[in-house]
Amino acid sequence: MDTKKYVNLNGVLFPKNSAVFGAENRAFRYGDSLFETIHSNGTEIQFFDQHLDRLIKGMKTIGMIIPERFRNKLKVNITYLINKNKAFAGTRIRLSVFRNDGGLYTPSDNNISYLIETSGLENDRYVLNKKGLKIDIYPECKKSSGIISQFKTGNSLLFIMAGNYKNKRLLDDCLILNERGNPIESISSNLFIVKNGVLMTPSIASGAVSGIMREQIIETALNLNLTVYDDCIITANDLLEADEIFLSNTINGIRWVVAYKERRYFNTTAKLLLEELNQSTFKF
Structure with missing residues (x-):
């Protein structure tokens, strides 16, 4: 064999x-x-x-x-x-x-x-992380928005540096800032926040990668009659005022965040969206 x-x-x-x-x-x-x-x-x-x-x-x-x-x-x-x-x-x-x-x-x-x-992979479908992620902002280098910022390129030094920063500070992930100082994504995921029942994610024009799972989450949320804003300029203060933060990519689906600095978060929307994604994505 x-x-x-x-x-x-x-x-x-x-x-x-x-x-x-x-x-x-x-x-x-x-x-x-x-x-x-x-x-x-x-x-x-x-x-x-x-x-x-x-x-x-x-x-x-x-x-x-x-x-x-x-x-x-x-x-x-x-x-x-x-x-x-x-x-x-x-x-x-x-x-x-x-x-x-x-x-x-x-x-x-x-x-x-x-x-x-x-x-x-450990799982054949998306499984929500049992333990919420602890995150912070990576401040030392910023991602410039432009015609190539929406794509995944072989120039990954920014994300490698953010990964080392994360490990040194015993974090689970870090948020990347654009040239204007706005959080736009994490090391390998798109960023979503939920505030007062509204789902928000940074705009592609702000420098965020045009994530495939980002598109699926937006579509799933709209199908569930949630209010979605996909063209946001998110600030660090918005993170502190959010009810939920979660990260998305095509390998993990959704990973929910429990802590940013001293703030703690729920995962109700993340659970709901992941259940719907599994039902619509995988054949059982």
Whole structure:
């Protein structure tokens, strides 16, 4: 029985620990790459079209050439890799695209390569964290809003620095500020707050990533007849006045926050939304 794990580079399988890149790889040299982190349950890939829409929009924005039949090729290759790696429970898929070798800062080739990786998850659907997260603001470096801030790029130093800050202070996560000092997201998640029954999230224009789960939560909340504002400019004071804070991404669904500084929070809305997301997302 084949127990090896594999990655898929441009439709070709390689053992997981293979050296598949050279030293001139532009993702390594310049962070010239985009990525999507995708959840699957068996071979059911959650929100595949939404992920590909965002990826292709990002590729067009930074001048990458979209290969022919790109969407179909990726779906076939992701499904094949899930089967090859026997990833039949909850699975994290990382899909990376990067410009081909050549050039210095200025590329000599705008064609792309792609890499697909899989790793197992503890759960095959979304499970709300039993213990609420303790968070704070990461103050040392800010994220600039602009035409690429809504995408997931290979330039992740800001989030790495925030991760180290979090660990040194024994926190569960940190909130990232934009250039105007407004909290816009966490290290790997979109930010939501609930105040007086109203669900609010920072606008994409403020610099927040255009999260796939963010879109699903907004849609789910509207279906539950909740009032939603998805174009907010949130302040640190809004965090202190909120009844709930939660974070969202496509791997965890929703994680609720119990503490920001000395403030403590509930998780009623987070529970309600996660139950609805599980019912609408997964086949039981």
